[in-house]
Amino acid sequence: MSVPPLVFGITGASGAPYAVRLLQQLASAQQPVSLIVSSHGLRLLSTETSIGSLEDLRREVGAEAWDGFVTVYSNDDRGAPPASGSALSAGMVVCPCSMGTLSAISVGASRSLIERAADVALKERRKLVLVPRETPLSAIHLANMLRLARAGAVVLPAAPAFYTRPSSVSDMVDFVVARVLDQLGVAHQLGKRWDGAQVRRDERT
Numbered sequence: 001m002s003v004p005p006l007v008f009g010i011t012g013a014s015g016a017p018y019a020v021r022l023l024q025q026l027a028s029a030q031q032p033v034s035l036i037v038s039s040h041g042l043r044l045l046s047t048e049t050s051i052g053s054l055e056d057l058r059r060e061v062g063a064e065a066w067d068g069f070v071t072v073y074s075n076d077d078r079g080a081p082p083a084s085g086s087a088l089s090a091g092m093v094v095c096p097c098s099m100g101t102l103s104a105i106s107v108g109a110s111r112s113l114i115e116r117a118a119d120v121a122l123k124e125r126r127k128l129v130l131v132p133r134e135t136p137l138s139a140i141h142l143a144n145m146l147r148l149a150r151a152g153a154v155v156l157p158a159a160p161a162f163y164t165r166p167s168s169v170s171d172m173v174d175f176v177v178a179r180v181l182d183q184l185g186v187a188h189q190l191g192k193r194w195d196g197a198q199v200r201r202d203e204r205t
Contacts, residue, residue, distance in 0.1 A: 002032075003030075003031065003032055003090070004032070004088040004090045005031075005032040005033055005034040005071065005089055005090060006026065006031055006032065006033050006034070006089065006090040006091060006092065006093065006184065007033075007034045007036070007082045007089050007091070007092035007093075007117045008022075008034065008036070008092070008093055008094075008095070009036045009037075009038070009041075009092065009093070009094040009095075009097075009101075009114035009117065009118070010035075010036070010037045010041035010042075010044070010045070010094075010095065011038045011040060011041045011044075011094060011096060011097055011098040011100075011101045011114065012038060012040025012041055012043060012044050012096075012098045012100075013044070013096035013097055013098040013101075013132060013133050013134065014044070014048065014096065015044075015048075015095070015096030015131070015133040015158050016044050016045045016047070016048035016049050016051070016096070017048065017049065017173045018095055018096055018131060018133075018158055018173055018176055018177060018180075019041075019095050019096060020045075020049060020051065020057070020061075021173050021174065021177045022093070022095055022177045022180055022181070023035070023057070023061050023070070024060070024062070024065075025177060025181060025186070025188055025190070026069070026181075026186065027061050027062065027065035027066060027068075027069045027070060028065060029187060029188070030068075030069060031069065031090070031186055032069050032070075032071070032090075033069055033071070034071050034073060034080075034081065034082050034117075035070050035071065035073070036072075036073050036074075036075050036082065036114050036117065037054065037057075037072075037075065038075045038101075038112065039075070042054075044096070045057065058070075073113060074113065075112045075113045075114055076113065077113055078110070078112070078113055078116050080113055082113060082116070082117035082120065083113060083116045083117060084120065085120050085123060089120075089121070089126060090126075090127075091121060091126045091127030091128060091129070091184060092117055092118055092120075092121040092128050092129070093128075093129040093130075093131065093180060093184060094114065094118065094128075094129070094130050094131065095129075095131035095158075096131055096132065096133050096158060097130040097131050097132045097133075098132075099132065099134050099141055099144075101114060101115065102130055102132055102141075102144055102145070102148065103140075105118040105119065105122075105130070105148065105153075106144040106147045106148050106151075118153075121153075122151050122152055122153065125152065127154070127183065127184065127185075128148075128152065128153040128154065129153070129154045129156055129180060129183045129184060130148065130153055130154070130155050130156065131156050131157070131158050131176070131180060132145075132155065132157055133157065154183050156176075156179060156180060156183060158176050159176070160172035160173075160175045160176055161175055163194065164191060164192065164194075171191070174190045174191050175190075175191060178191050
């Protein structure tokens with residue numbers, strides 16, 4: 001059997017570098033991807049990176065990997081395969097996930113393909129990983145996150161850590177992307193996993 005695709009939504013929250021790096025890693029791992037970029041997500045890519053179109057994104061990911069493993073669907077097409085539970089998938093990730101998208105998913109609004117695909121992931125009990133990047137959080141944001149967590153979603157804020165002693169923005173991006181890949185069950189070699197060695201070294205000095 002062929003490997004089912006992972007549905008990947010990109011929306012308009014700040015965090016375009018996370019989306020690009022995650023897509024690169026998925027394609028490199030030969031994980032088929034059903035990609036859905038909202039209009040605000042495309043605007044975000046243009047604002048935060050040099051990517052102004054899907055063709056630019058294809059070049060950034062790598063044309064060969066993109067053509068082999070990425071299928072693009074319009075966010076307006078609620079008849080596309082990700083909108084149906086009978087279409088198998090390996091789950092879904094929304095990265096970055098805007099608070100508007102998170103809110104809509106939490107109440108089952110399904111106004112777009114991204115929202116409907118997330119609804120499908122929840123109802124079919126498939127993995128759904130949402131990567132919000134917002135601060136501070138209001139009581140409404142927190143309530144929506146709690147509702148989604150109780151429904152079975154993984155809410156994974158884009159919160160880089162510093163115990164790895166990052167030396168660049170890329171290191172910080174990789175930390176978050178690595179956590180997402182772990183949740184999706186995709187093998188990777190991004191960064192060193194914590195083993196307590198630094199603590200033991202510090203204790204000896």
